[in-house]
Amino acid sequence: MILSAPIYRLKRNARLLAREQRIPLHAALDRVAHREGYSSWSLLAARAARxxxxxxxxxxxxxxxxxxxxxxxxxxxxxxxxxxxxxxxxxxxxxxxxxxxxxxxxxxxxxxxxxxxxxxxxxxxxxxxxxxxxxxxxxxxxxxxxxxxxxxxxxxxxxxxxxxxxxxxxxxxxxxxxxxxxxxxxxxxxxxxxxxxxxxxxxxxxxxxxxxxxxxxxxxxxxxxxxxxxxxxxxxx
Known part of the structure; x- marks a missing residue:
């Protein structure tokens, strides 16, 4: 898995983004995934396991x-x-x-x-x-x-x-x-x-x-x- 940061740090970034932008966590996770080149957080997480x-x-x-x-x-x-x-x-x-x-x-x-x-x-x-x-x-x-x-x-x-x-x-x-x-x-x-x-x-x-x-x-x-x-x-x- 080639990411800009470990999964735990990306999740933390998503939580901060959710608070700052006042958006649901799932939406923030998807935004973080987009920055990493994935269409959704679920796809990024699946790839992280492989x-x-x-x-x-x-x-x-x-x-x-x-x-x-x-x-x-x-x-x-x-x-x-x-x-x-x-x-x-x-x-x-x-x-x-x-x-x-x-x-x-x-x-x-x-x-x-x-x-x-x-x-x-x-x-x-x-x-x-x-x-x-x-x-x-x-x-x-x-x-x-x-x-x-x-x-x-x-x-x-x-x-x-x-x-x-x-x-x-x-x-x-x-x-x-x-x-x-x-x-x-x-x-x-x-x-x-x-x-x-x-x-x-x-x-x-x-x-x-x-x-x-x-x-x-x-x-x-x-x-x-x-x-x-x-x-x-x-x-x-």
């Missing part, structure tokens, strides 16, 4: 997206939820991971209430040791426009010395996504120095980058913390 649905609706063909969070904050689950949203829409989804095996992914799908075996034609898991930009591009060579690919995770692409530099790989992925009309979501580690007491969400400055990378290659950056999702400034802004 965070991946809200994020998926904001993504476009050709987007290269970074999903960043500290360990245990749900970035892998969010990536899999995005894959589920793609499959619900009849689009193919690929999950490339150097961290998880196929059993891990199946278990997480089941925890999300989805049986991946029912979507064998739409979902592809790749846990090859050779995952890098060239490998991913080769696997997606015949993927139709609108396909979603999730890469778990950014820093592991840079692990093998035989792979091209991370900046070269990310540039290749962005060019490929643009050319083929695919959406590529890249999970990313956040630096241990990030302190949630100082700011509620990480941002681009907190992305762990052992080697230089032009972050403007990413069209969107999404950060997670404490069960909430924030769509940060885009790399190209």
């Amino acid at each position: 965070p991946a649905a809200g994020l998926s609706a904001r993504l476009n063909a050709g987007d290269l997206v970074l999903l960043g969070a500290r360990p245990g904050q749900g970035k892998t689950l969010l990536g899999l939820e995005l894959a589920i949203e793609a499959m619900k829409a009849g689009r193919r989804a690929f999950f490339f991971s150097l961290e998880y095996n196929e059993r891990d992914v199946i278990d997480r799908f089941r925890a999300l209430g989805t049986n991946p075996s029912l979507d064998a034609d739409l979902f592809v898991f790749d846990g090859s040791d050779g995952i890098c930009a060239d490998h991913i591009i080769a696997r997606l060579a015949d993927a139709p426009r609108g396909t979603l690919a999730v890469i778990d995770y950014l820093q592991l692409l840079d692990q093998k010395r035989t792979n091209p530099e991370l900046a070269v790989q990310v540039a290749a992925l962005k060019s490929f996504a643009d050319r083929r009309g695919l959406t590529i979501a890249v999970l990313s580690q956040i630096d241990r120095a990030y302190d949630p007491a100082e700011k509620p969400f990480p941002d681009a400055a907190d992305i762990r980058l052992p080697n230089p990378l032009d972050l403007t290659l990413f069209d969107r950056m999404c950060f997670l913390n404490a069960g909430r999702i924030h769509l940060g400034e885009t790399g190209r802004s």
Whole structure:
């Protein structure tokens, strides 16, 4: 769910608006929802219960997206939820991971209430040791426009010395996504120095980058913390 503020704060804003404008609370809630881009509060609340649905609706063909969070904050689950949203829409989804095996992914799908075996034609898991930009591009060579690919995770692409530099790989992925009309979501580690007491969400400055990378290659950056999702400034802004 991509909102300008948490749900509880939006509700508080609605209550203040209702008092200031002397209007019913339900009308104030709807006004707040309109400001967030939703036709009604009920729709906003429904989407809030399905965070991946809200994020998926904001993504476009050709987007290269970074999903960043500290360990245990749900970035892998969010990536899999995005894959589920793609499959619900009849689009193919690929999950490339150097961290998880196929059993891990199946278990997480089941925890999300989805049986991946029912979507064998739409979902592809790749846990090859050779995952890098060239490998991913080769696997997606015949993927139709609108396909979603999730890469778990950014820093592991840079692990093998035989792979091209991370900046070269990310540039290749962005060019490929643009050319083929695919959406590529890249999970990313956040630096241990990030302190949630100082700011509620990480941002681009907190992305762990052992080697230089032009972050403007990413069209969107999404950060997670404490069960909430924030769509940060885009790399190209």
